[in-house]
Every structure is written in structure tokens, then in C-alpha cells.
Amino acid sequence: xxxxxxxxxxxxxxxxYDRLEALRALAESVPGGVVDCxxxxxxxxxxxxxVRALAVSGTERGYPSSAGGPAFRRAAADWxxxxxxxxxxxxxxxxxxxxxxxxxxxxxxxRLRDPSRDTVLHPAVAYPTYAMGATLAGCRAVAVPPARxxxxxLDLGAVSPSDAGRALLLWTNSPxxxxxxxTDLAAAAEWGRRREIPVFSDExxxxxxxAGPPRSVLQSGAEGVVAVHSLSKRSNLAGVxxxxxxxxxxxxGYLRAVRQHAGLMVPGPVQxxxxxxxxxxxxxxxxxxxxxxxxxxxxAALTAAGCPVAAPDGGFYLWARVPDRFADAWALAADxxxxxxxxxxxxxxxxxxxxxxxxxxxxQPMERLALxxxxxxxxxxxxxSDR
Numbered sequence: 001x002x003x004x005x006x007x008x009x010x011x012x013x014x015x016x017y018d019r020l021e022a023l024r025a026l027a028e029s030v031p032g033g034v035v036d037c038x039x040x041x042x043x044x045x046x047x048x049x050x051v052r053a054l055a056v057s058g059t060e061r062g063y064p065s066s067a068g069g070p071a072f073r074r075a076a077a078d079w080x081x082x083x084x085x086x087x088x089x090x091x092x093x094x095x096x097x098x099x100x101x102x103x104x105x106x107x108x109x110x111r112l113r114d115p116s117r118d119t120v121l122h123p124a125v126a127y128p129t130y131a132m133g134a135t136l137a138g139c140r141a142v143a144v145p146p147a148r149x150x151x152x153x154l155d156l157g158a159v160s161p162s163d164a165g166r167a168l169l170l171w172t173n174s175p176x177x178x179x180x181x182x183t184d185l186a187a188a189a190e191w192g193r194r195r196e197i198p199v200f201s202d203e204x205x206x207x208x209x210x211a212g213p214p215r216s217v218l219q220s221g222a223e224g225v226v227a228v229h230s231l232s233k234r235s236n237l238a239g240v241x242x243x244x245x246x247x248x249x250x251x252x253g254y255l256r257a258v259r260q261h262a263g264l265m266v267p268g269p270v271q272x273x274x275x276x277x278x279x280x281x282x283x284x285x286x287x288x289x290x291x292x293x294x295x296x297x298x299x300a301a302l303t304a305a306g307c308p309v310a311a312p313d314g315g316f317y318l319w320a321r322v323p324d325r326f327a328d329a330w331a332l333a334a335d336x337x338x339x340x341x342x343x344x345x346x347x348x349x350x351x352x353x354x355x356x357x358x359x360x361x362x363x364q365p366m367e368r369l370a371l372x373x374x375x376x377x378x379x380x381x382x383x384x385s386d387r
Contacts, residue, residue: 010135016128016349023337030341030375035368037298038343040177040316040361042236044290047283050235053276059268066260068095068244068271075275076229076244082281083206084216092222092249094256095266098241099204099230103129103171106200108137109258110168119166121159125151125179125347125354127202130171139168143351150319151353152181156191169198174215175205178350178359179319180312182211186220193224198251204230204243207284208291211313222247226255233316234284235277242266242274291316294362294369301373302360305340306381307332309360318360319347323382329358335382340375 020038027034067073073090080088096102107120120134124143134141142163147153154172170192174183185201192199201217206229209215217225226247232238245252266274277283295311299318302309309320326332329346336342336358345361347354362369376382 017345019349020343020345023333024343026334027337027341027343030338032341032371032375034337034341034343035364035372036343037361037364038345038359039363040233041363042233042238043363043365044236044287046236047277047280049280050237050273050277053273054240054269057269057272059272062268064265064268064271066095066263066265067256068093068266069268071275072266072271073244075278076246079278080216080218080227080246083214084219086216086218088218088222088246089249092252093244093246094252094259095271096228096243096245096259097264097266098232098238099202099228099243099245100129101241101264102228102243102245103127103202104133104136105259105262105264106255107133107139107168109255110198111137111139112258113254114168117166117168119163119168121163121167121170121197123154123171123173123176123183123351125176125351126171126173127177128350130173131351140166142167143353144170146353147183148181150179150181150321151347151351151357152176152179152313153183154188156188164195164197167195167197169200171200171202172217173202175209175312175314177205177315178317178345178347178354178357180315180317182209182215182313185215185217189217189220189225196224198248199225201225201227203227204233205315207234208288208316209314210292210311218247222249224248224251226251231274231277234287236287237274237277240270240273242270291362294364294366297366298360298362298369298372301369301376305376305379307336316362318362320358320360322347322356322358329355332382333358339379339382340372342372342375 073093077090119140122130131141145155145158147155206214230243345359347357
């Protein structure tokens with residue numbers, strides 16, 4: 001299969017965020033420019049000690065360990081114990097080159113392990129890479145319906161016995177992108193164990209859990225589950241591509257071995273910096289405060305402008321339902337771009353079940369969000385038909 005559109009072959013669809021270019025141009029035309037809240041790219045600086053570690057590790061000359069060096073894996077295991085009170089041996093921890101490639105590649109590797117299964121179960125309203133990973137592996141992507149009206153949670157009772165019987169894995173994501181909802185991870189783990197379906201839990205937003213303490217699937221035991229973690233969000237390190245996965249020793253060991261053959265390696269200096277970041281909880285507490293302030297501020301500004309939205313249970317996204325006076329999410333996104341210079345993501349980028357929402361990432365600094373609030377206040381009630 002190629003990307004050239006050969007008959008019967010694979011032709012990649014447009015990348016989701018490339019579809020926003022017309023909205024970006026509209027937002028950029030507003031005096032003062034675009035305030036880009038469409039993508040969850042951190043704007044805040046990582047800790048200085050982490051940046052220094054990138055320069056002084058002395059590891060840049062040699063090949064790094066694909067699984068992650070001892071210091072990195074120990075730092076990850078120590079963080080899991082500190083954060084979730086779960087004991088994980090460093091041998092059941094392995095590095096990944098950021099977690100997006102882990103999400104995209106895991107179905108392919110698991111299908112090599114068990115060719116009799118060809119289905120990837122994933123949340124219906126979700127990060128699009130779960131479904132794309134299935135497609136890239138030549139598998140079926142089967143969306144699990146949400147448990148709640150906002151598109152969050154998993155209604156696992158709706159998964160047919162046929163789909164469960166063919167499932168390579170179930171993806172969970174809590175706090176969820178885009179909705180910010182929380183999933184009962186222990187229930188998902190038990191559901192998977194009863195059916196011998198591995199459960200992979202994407203927990204990259206766990207440090208930004210607002211409704212109670214952070215949760216991990218590992219708190220229900222490691223059997224049959226793998227937790228996937230990223231430093232991109234917690235430590236503002238999206239540019240260095242550092243993550244790890246941990247859990248069931250058999251699953252982690254298999255993936256660690258096949259990924260080594262594939263040449264997937266987190267660079268040595270990045271591993272050194274990641275170990276420093278994982279050992280430091282103070283900078284995460286500061287970042288939590290920033291996101292809480294931004295979520296509350298922008299939610300209030302949007303609500304006052306006629307687009308009611310509540311702060312989420314987790315994550316740094318506002319998941320705003322489209323008011324009835326707008327035709328759809330793209331119409332609301334266009335109005336926000338034209339009125340406030342605010343670039344957001346229409347919800348259908350995250351699945352058809354998200355089509356009546358927009359996602360707003362509060363990753364911009366407060367002065368930029370204040371500019372949005374001022375523009376909204378000056379315009380009054382949102383809606384192109386009112387102007």
C-alpha cells in the first residue's frame with residue numbers, strides 16, 4: 001500500500017488540524033492576531049534544570065537503549081509510586097518516542113503477536129490517532145460509545161461479543177482528550193481481563209485531574225494492562241518526544257523487544273532530561289495552577305458571550321457544546337475566529353459523536369486569553385446572525 005492512491009491502496013486522509021487553515025486565516029485577520037487554542041501545544045517553559053540536563057548528559061555520542069536506560073526507567077517507576085502508590089519494577093517500564101508514535105504503532109505490533117485478532121477498540125470521542133493506528137495496522141477501528149452525553153467515558157456494555165472476540169486491545173484515555181471526562185479505569189481493566197483483551201490506558205493528562213486525585217489503570221493491578229505516559233503535557237516537553245509505558249510484564253517485554261528491532265530510541269540527552277523532570281513535582285504543581293486559572297477565566301468569558309461551558313473534570317481543554325443558534329461546530333468555530341481571533345477545533349475532528357462541540361485548548365498565556373475576553377466583551381453575544 002502506498003500514499004499515492006494506487007487502486008486498492010492506502011491514501012492518507014487530510015491531517016485533522018490541516019483542515020483549520022481557513023479558520024486560521026480568519027482569526028489572523030482580527031487586529032492583534034490569532035490566539036491559537038486549537039492544539040494542545042504547551043506554551044510555558046520547562047524547568048531550567050531539565051533544559052540544562054539536555055546539554056550536559058554526555059550521552060549524545062553513543063546509541064541510547066531502546067527500552068530506556070536504568071536512570072530513566074527508575075525515575076519513571078519512582079514517579080508512578082509517588083503519584084499513584086503503585087509499585088512497578090523498572091524492568092516493566094520502557095521508553096517511547098513521545099506517546100503519539102506509541103499509540104499509532106502498537107496495534108501493528110500486537111497484530112504480529114496475534115494475527116487472529118484484527119480490531120482496535122477506542123473511545124468514540126477521542127484523539128484521532130487511536131483509530132488511525134488501527135488503520136495503519138490494517139485493522140478495524142471500532143468506536144466504543146460514550147457513557148455520558150458529553151462524549152466521555154466508555155459504555156463497554158455496548159461492545160458486541162463479535163467485536164470483543166476480535167479485539168487486539170482497548171484504548172482508554174482519562175482524563176479524556178477532548179472532553180476532559182474521567183473513565184472508570186478499574187472497571188475497564190476488569191472488563192478486559194475477563195475477555196483477555198489488553199487494556200492500554202493513555203494517561204498523559206493525569207497530572208491535570210481536577211475532580212479528585214490522579215488515577216492510573218495500574219492501581220487495579222498490572223495484569224493485562226499497560227499505562228502510557230508522556231512528559232509533553234506535565235513538563236512542557238512536547239518538543240523532545242519523551243514518554244514511557246509500564247504495566248503487564250509480558251506485554252511490556254514483548255513491545256520493548258519488537259520496538260528495539262524497529263530502531264525506536266529516545267535520544268540519550270532526552271532520557272537524561274526526562275529523568276530530571278520526572279523527579280521534580282514542584283514544576284507540575286505550578287503548571288496545574290496555570291491551567292486551572294486559564295480554564296476558569298476562559299470558561300467565564302465564553303459563557304458571558306453566549307457560549308456556556310463548564311470547566312472539565314480533567315485536562316486543559318474546554319469542551320463547549322454548540323449553541324442551538326449555530327448550524328454546527330464549524331459555524332461556531334468560524335464565529336469565534338471572526339469575533340475573537342480565537343482558533344478552536346470543531347468537535348468532529350475527534351469523531352462524529354463530537355460534532356456538536358468545539359474543543360478549546362487553554363495553552364496560551366493569560367494576556368492572550370485576556371485579549372480574547374476583551375474581544376468577546378466588545379462584540380457582545382456570539383453569533384454571526386446578530387452582527
